[in-house]
Amino acid sequence: MRLLTFGFIAFVLSITFLQAQTVDCMKDFDFLVDKIKADYPGFNDKINPLNASKLKTLEKELRNKIQIYPDSCSFYLKQYASFFKDNHLRVGRVSPEQKRPEKTDISSFGRNIEINIDSLKNMMANSKTIEGIWTSWGGDIAVMKSHKPNTFLGVAIKYRNWMADQVMFEFIPVNDTTFTTVVHSTFKESTPRNGAASLHVNNNILEMHDDISFVRKTGSPAYDKAVLLTYIPQFPNGRNTFFVATSLGDSTFYLRVPGFSGFKAQIEKTISLYRTEIMSRPNMIIDIRNNSGGLDDEYQSLSKFIYTNPYETKGVEWYASAGNIKIFEDALKTGEIRNGEEGIQWTKALLAEMKKNIGGFVVHPFQTNKEEVHALKDSVYNYPKRVGIIINEGNASSAEQFLLGAKNSKKVTLFGNQSTAGVLDYSNAIQVIFPSGNYKLNYPMTRSKRLPENPIDNIGIKPDLFIPFPPSIQLYDRLDTWVYFVKNYLEFKGMEKSIN
Numbered sequence: 001m002r003l004l005t006f007g008f009i010a011f012v013l014s015i016t017f018l019q020a021q022t023v024d025c026m027k028d029f030d031f032l033v034d035k036i037k038a039d040y041p042g043f044n045d046k047i048n049p050l051n052a053s054k055l056k057t058l059e060k061e062l063r064n065k066i067q068i069y070p071d072s073c074s075f076y077l078k079q080y081a082s083f084f085k086d087n088h089l090r091v092g093r094v095s096p097e098q099k100r101p102e103k104t105d106i107s108s109f110g111r112n113i114e115i116n117i118d119s120l121k122n123m124m125a126n127s128k129t130i131e132g133i134w135t136s137w138g139g140d141i142a143v144m145k146s147h148k149p150n151t152f153l154g155v156a157i158k159y160r161n162w163m164a165d166q167v168m169f170e171f172i173p174v175n176d177t178t179f180t181t182v183v184h185s186t187f188k189e190s191t192p193r194n195g196a197a198s199l200h201v202n203n204n205i206l207e208m209h210d211d212i213s214f215v216r217k218t219g220s221p222a223y224d225k226a227v228l229l230t231y232i233p234q235f236p237n238g239r240n241t242f243f244v245a246t247s248l249g250d251s252t253f254y255l256r257v258p259g260f261s262g263f264k265a266q267i268e269k270t271i272s273l274y275r276t277e278i279m280s281r282p283n284m285i286i287d288i289r290n291n292s293g294g295l296d297d298e299y300q301s302l303s304k305f306i307y308t309n310p311y312e313t314k315g316v317e318w319y320a321s322a323g324n325i326k327i328f329e330d331a332l333k334t335g336e337i338r339n340g341e342e343g344i345q346w347t348k349a350l351l352a353e354m355k356k357n358i359g360g361f362v363v364h365p366f367q368t369n370k371e372e373v374h375a376l377k378d379s380v381y382n383y384p385k386r387v388g389i390i391i392n393e394g395n396a397s398s399a400e401q402f403l404l405g406a407k408n409s410k411k412v413t414l415f416g417n418q419s420t421a422g423v424l425d426y427s428n429a430i431q432v433i434f435p436s437g438n439y440k441l442n443y444p445m446t447r448s449k450r451l452p453e454n455p456i457d458n459i460g461i462k463p464d465l466f467i468p469f470p471p472s473i474q475l476y477d478r479l480d481t482w483v484y485f486v487k488n489y490l491e492f493k494g495m496e497k498s499i500n
Contacts, residue, residue: 025066025073028434032077032091032441033059035432036084041319041361041447042426046084058083077439085458087396087423088444094437107184108192109167113155115142127216128203130171130179133157134214135224141168141214143206152179162186169208171197181208200234201227209235229476236474241290244477245270248285251494252487253278253384254479256287257302260398261294268301278305283490284384285483289475292421293397303405306387308380311408314449316427317361320354324445327430328354361447386493387411388486391463392471396421403461415486417467419460425451465489 037043047055062076077091106112117133120142124132130143130152139159146153154169156162163186170182177199184192196209205227206214215227243266244256253274257263271278278284284305318324328351330336337343346366353362389406391414400420406412426444433440450456472480 021070021073022067024436024438025070025076026063028073028077028436028439029062029066029080031435032080035323035441035443036081036089039319039321039323039445040084040089040426040443041317041445042084042086042089045447045451046086055083074439077434081441086426086444087421087457088426088429088442090442092440092442094433094440102188103186104188105163105166105186107166107168107186108190109153109170109184111167112165113144113153113167114165115144115155115157117142117157120144129176130173130199130203130206133217134206135217136212136214136228138212140217143169143171146170169197177203183208196235198234201231205231207233207235210237233474238290238473241475242477243270244287244479245274246479247274247277247281248479248483248487251281251491252283252285253281254285254287254483254487255302256289256475256477257291257299258288259291259294260296260298260402264295264298267298271301271305279381279383282383282385282494283487284387285390285486285490286387287390287483288395288399288402289390289392289471289482290394291399292394293399293401293423296398296401299398299402302402305381305384306406306409306412308410309408311405313405315363315367316446316448317363318350318354318428318446320357320360320362322358325351325354325358327432327445385411386413386490388490389414390467390482390486391416391420391461393418393421393460395461396423397427400424400456400461404456407461413490414461414464415467415482415489416463417471419462422456422458422460424448425455425457 058080062080066073066076074091074093081089081091120133131145132143134141134143134154139162140157141154141159142157143152143154145151150173152171152173153167154171156164156166156168158164159168162168166186167184169184171179172181173179179197181195181197182192183195195211198207198209199205200207204216206216208214213228213231213233215224215231218224241258242256243258243263244254246254248254255270257267286302286306328347332344332347332351337347339346346364349365350362353365356362387406387409389403389412391403395403400422401424403414403420404424407414425448426446427448428446429442429444431440431442448456467482467485469481469485471482472478
């Protein structure tokens with residue numbers, strides 16, 4: 001009878017938790033549906049008599065699924081947002097930093113493992129297995145046998161955001177050099193995730209697939225860092241694209257800009273430092289692979305080297321919905337407007353215009369021309385004469401806006417083997433948090449005046465010249481085959497002109 005009572009209580013608690021999940025997810029789903037319909041500038045453009053019934057059917061199906069599987073809430077929210085095929089409109093989980101969850105002294109492994117560093121160093125001095133002391137950019141870990149059979153543990157020695165003796169990883173051998181992994185966390189109520197790892201370079205590199213790499217620790221920090229930086233991952237995460245500026249001989253200057261979000265100072269400092277070198281060479285390569293955009297004003301100093309003639313851009317219209325107006329009003333109240341007094345005046349001017357046409361589209365009063373004509377006051381630079389811009393499918397948003405402007409220049413040729421991402425028609429995205437606090441919605445507030453005649457979304461911008469070599473997944477700060485192909489093409493193109 002006592003066991004039956006405990007079982008019944010557990011059953012009731014389980015049902016109560018499931019009901020709470022369902023209620024929370026349904027509130028989040030209602031919020032998403034209402035927000036997109038009310039405040040997304042692309043809703044009326046994309047929903048028409050031909051597809052409105054499909055959206056209604058999807059909404060009904062997802063509501064039914066939420067009732068049955070509320071623990072898959074994130075998937076259903078993303079599925080609804082993806083109907084609109086706009087990468088500026090997306091659902092994501094609220095990160096631990098945003099939610100600021102409580103951290104625990106013990107990871108999700110369940111207990112800490114006390115380690116004796118001196119003893120480990122002696123035992124593993126000549127190890128060529130996964131056991132040993134490993135180091136990476138975040139710090140040092142020890143990998144040792146677990147009390148579980150056929151399992152090794154990765155334990156923090158001194159590692160960023162971890163306490164000593166906390167278990168970070170479990171490694172289960174597939175063979176001598178390949179492992180399945182369990183990656184643990186120290187955030188309260190977090191769950192571990194599964195992955196894979198492998199040994200490389202004579203078993204001196206431990207690579208966590210699609211993530212970080214460790215090097216077997218030696219007595220030389222300089223040596224270990226050099227190995228880490230030089231190693232090319234076999235299972236790269238694709239996020240390591242670094243800023244590079246260098247001359248490639250007497251004819252070509254090379255600049256890699258991995259983003260237009262937080263790079264403005266670095267771009268302007270580099271251009272100032274290398275201005276003489278850039279303007280004394282006939283060729284320039286601007287490599288923006290994996291540059292997913294940011295802010296348009298970050299690339300303005302680059303545009304001066306590209307510019308050849310005035311051109312028009314259509315600009316954007318702001319969607320003056322009640323929800324979008326409130327977001328700007330709240331930002332003014334809480335002091336979240338960028339660029340100080342200038343930003344505040346810009347926002348107030350836009351708000352005044354939006355309130356005149358609630359439910360419609362408005363042009364910012366500081367940009368009232370139907371088309372904005374770009375004409376630089378300075379004369380066209382003699383050098384560089386030819387500019388090759390390297391692009392890939394990772395280019396989006398402001399990076400694509402940069403390319404649209406660049407294509408107006410007689411100097412510019414776009415190089416790549418795929419079109420860009422195609423995420424530009426609806427832009428100036430902001431972020432709002434769902435009622436549950438578990439998810440966030442990014443959605444755009446503007447629509448390009450290029451529409452409907454010249455869309456970019458889900459189409460992208462094509463390269464002018466196809467690069468016949470395979471792309472490098474992991475760039476770091478390296479110059480690869482693509483760079484040298486573009487360099488050689490521009491230099492041979494210059495020779496052709498001089499001969500003719």
